[in-house]
Amino acid sequence: MSVKLFFIVALPFVLCQCSFSQTTDKKTITHMDNTDNKHKAYSRTDTSKVNLSEEEWKKILPEEVYYIGRMKGTERPWTSKFEKFDEAGTYFCAACGNPLFKSDTKFESGCGWPSFYEPVSKSSIIYTPDHSHGMERTEVQCGRCKAHLGHVFNDGPPPTGLRYCINGVILDFAKATEAEKKYKEDKKPG
Numbered sequence: 001m002s003v004k005l006f007f008i009v010a011l012p013f014v015l016c017q018c019s020f021s022q023t024t025d026k027k028t029i030t031h032m033d034n035t036d037n038k039h040k041a042y043s044r045t046d047t048s049k050v051n052l053s054e055e056e057w058k059k060i061l062p063e064e065v066y067y068i069g070r071m072k073g074t075e076r077p078w079t080s081k082f083e084k085f086d087e088a089g090t091y092f093c094a095a096c097g098n099p100l101f102k103s104d105t106k107f108e109s110g111c112g113w114p115s116f117y118e119p120v121s122k123s124s125i126i127y128t129p130d131h132s133h134g135m136e137r138t139e140v141q142c143g144r145c146k147a148h149l150g151h152v153f154n155d156g157p158p159p160t161g162l163r164y165c166i167n168g169v170i171l172d173f174a175k176a177t178e179a180e181k182k183y184k185e186d187k188k189p190g
């Protein structure tokens, strides 16, 4: 594009943006905790169960979230951005927004998937025996929408001894606020 053309095409737009900036500049945009583009059933505060048909899920979920969450798929190991990720915050179900894990229960398991030793609460997870692929495993599902999350194993670290091996695709992350971080630091012994 020539410089002249840029001014003709883009300049009015730039000027227009400036005139609006005074009313919108206070908004802070943070990545990875944006819920604006989510469907109606998605909520990080509503605890009521979500019961949608597979057809409805297929319509509203991104393809890879649908594949993992509803088709019980498994993402390839070492592919999740959350596998090596240690920011303080909360992990939510990517299908419905249910809080699942806190970052302080996350640990490096070396298995290739994000791993946690304890869920946010007892009701945040559903446990189901899984006999598929000739293995005896325990499947973990979202307590609110029953999305497939991954499996839980008995070889985790203390205090629970559990390893929740979770597909990163089915997780959303929101950073802890400064207030939450300070509260945690104050509570630390010593």
Ligand SMILES: [Zn+2]
Residues within 6 Å of the ligand: 093, 094, 095, 096, 097, 098, 142, 143, 144, 145, 146, 147
């Ligand atoms: Zn869910």
